[in-house]
């Protein structure tokens with residue numbers, strides 16, 4: 218479990234706020250670094266997917282850890298829905314596996330995963346502005 222990115226984001230946020238520069242040019246940078254809290258780790262099922270529609274992400278949990286992936290279809294951006302262990306797009310029938318791979322339909326690319334982690338008090342977070350180059354599970 219790597220807490221460094223979370224602590225760095227909090228430090229940058231606090232620093233920007235203390236200097237009163239949030240309303241000036243640092244605001245986009247500050248927003249980009251702020252982690253989004255998804256809730257307590259105990260809210261996740263032991264395995265499988267849970268959607269967080271307000272944040273347009275899903276958390277996938279396996280025996281090896283968890284990951285946060287986008288639930289915006291890579292075809293034209295429609296919000297995906299959970300169907301069993303898969304994510305389905307209501308717009309044109311795109312179908313994704315729970316790890317974000319395209320199973321069927323017009324989506325041209327897999328769903329992006331985001332950098333995330335767990336706070337010391339066991340709350341899930343992710344960085345919307347930090348998609349990962351490859352899937353990576355966070356150990357818990």
Ligand code: FES
Nearest residue numbers: 290292306309311
């Ligand atoms: S927007 Fe999802 S398949 Fe077209």
